[in-house]
Amino acid sequence: MSDATASRVLNGVDAPVAAETRERVLRIAEEMGYAPNLAAKALATGRTKTVALWSVNLRAPHSSQVVYCTRDEIMKNDYDLTISDFKFRADGALDTSRLISWPVDGVIAVDLPRGPVPGLSNSLLGGKPLVSIGAYVLENVDHVHVDFAPMSAAAIRHLHSVGCRRIAYLVPNWFEWFRSCDDARLRGYETAMAQLGLETEFIVTEHEARPAVGPALKAHIAIHGAPDGLFCFNDNMTIAAARALREVGLTPGRDVKLVGCDGIDDSADFYPPLSTVVQPVEEMCALAWAFLARRIKDPEIPIQQMTLTAKLEIRESSTGY
């Protein structure tokens, strides 16, 4: 019995194989504990049945959620997922040093900024298709877009309706850069503030991880006093902000009303429960994989794009308790 026959059987190709031969192959494979060498397989076929997920800041809860959902979706379809993160260098270029180099059939990238991303070259992708998920508008790419703008504006109006008159935006220092990305949160914030006749106020943190939030917020409060409403770039930062507020004797949800973005698991479990602009994570991930699967099958199809809208979830962090 040749290896070719074995290959036919083991891969379930509907090639004609005698039932008896098939069984013998399966039995022997079982007996010897046969496991295919995927490297050889990949080399021979040119496909790896593996997809990469690139995300910023894997340690943030929102990323965990995206990883989790994407993984579920992909494994249902008998693909593997490699997970890695990227950073941005000071000059805004992609720092790809942390990307896993295992060859893949395609890439799903989360929250890539707008426009041609320096460092995201074709040779990085090695001709493999890329699908983007995120809050920024990307053109000429398969893209699942989550539009934060309407609900960010709604969040601001909500804060106003519960009595806030000084509403600040807590945002990582990519601020100027995000302006060029057309951060929809920022746009929604500015639009709503203008409509309400309020002045914008920005609290800028060095980066988006939790430890960066406290110092920036406390420094701002020390100089300018505390705002009565705080719109946060994401829930992860909201949690750090709530802690910092308590540390300077303010009660989040009472002295300072909070609304964040993302809708992470923590937002409902935290105390007080956090108001947040929720991303439809499952839907995003399912769509991204659908786009990618189609593109892998047929690279020639036209650009696939879809815009989903976030949803405002109101909880005690902005209504009081």
Next chain:
Amino acid sequence: MSDATASRVLNGVDAPVAAETRERVLRIAEEMGYAPNLAAKALATGRTKTVALWSVNLRAPHSSQVVYCTRDEIMKNDYDLTISDFKFRADGALDTSRLISWPVDGVIAVDLPRGPVPGLSNSLLGGKPLVSIGAYVLENVDHVHVDFAPMSAAAIRHLHSVGCRRIAYLVPNWFEWFRSCDDARLRGYETAMAQLGLETEFIVTEHEARPAVGPALKAHIAIHGAPDGLFCFNDNMTIAAARALREVGLTPGRDVKLVGCDGIDDSADFYPPLSTVVQPVEEMCALAWAFLARRIKDPEIPIQQMTLTAKLEIRESSTGY
């Protein structure tokens, strides 16, 4: 110029290559945006420079932390990391359906239960070395052990010292199974309770994810009333427990004092800040990689084992606020 020469240059082997040739190779590689085919490389060398991390419940914050630390450690050493999770089937056997199949040079497994694990066959590992990290005692395996027992007992004594007289243990339903694993938390709990002359009380949840906690805890309280102290299997469950307590009108940290395990980021940011038995995550991960790297280099070295002790961090969830 032959591919062999190119290979020699590109891999930095200290084989004799003329400086001029070397430069030419590098220049051309640069020009053509050459990226090696890792599948081919792996096939030829038999090594992938990739390590797998197997963890339970990737979505839990503690797992994120372990993933993150391990990844840092490994990438420093120019290895890649594939991340996946496993489950246990009802019969206690390993459910390996979610493990990434990309071939690796070794595996780091987090919180494998004690004893021969059904389903963890040699063919699964394909002869590749395994290093285990976790709270259970494993024998005959390279293993970084975190001993929870002393600090669990200390946690119980601490709860007693702040006035708790009815201290329950909140634990996933692997309970009986964990008994056979010799869960050190359980051991510490039982030992300390006995010493204090208190009766043990167990609140068992269906699994260890947050949604399972509320129902079990509320049901328990409805029948037996609330304990005044709660020792939790992990911080993730503590967070869900705190929420459930509030939902039935009890204030965590006052009516019910809480201590969890792990020391996740959330534990400090949560309100009230959570007392917890902290795992030395960075140290664990660094050690695990050190063990694995040594084992990969020389499969013949004797079993490597190390026991680290957890550390009790006391915060307002058990002292009141």
Next chain:
DNA sequence: CTGTTAGCGCCTTCAA
């Protein structure tokens, strides 16, 4: 229905 053949891209002798 099954075996033979020829690579996939790279590394590693070995000989020149």
Next chain:
DNA sequence: TTGAAGGCGCTAACAG
């Protein structure tokens, strides 16, 4: 110091 040759384990075309 370099090139040629063989092989890693598998699949895909082509004969038989």
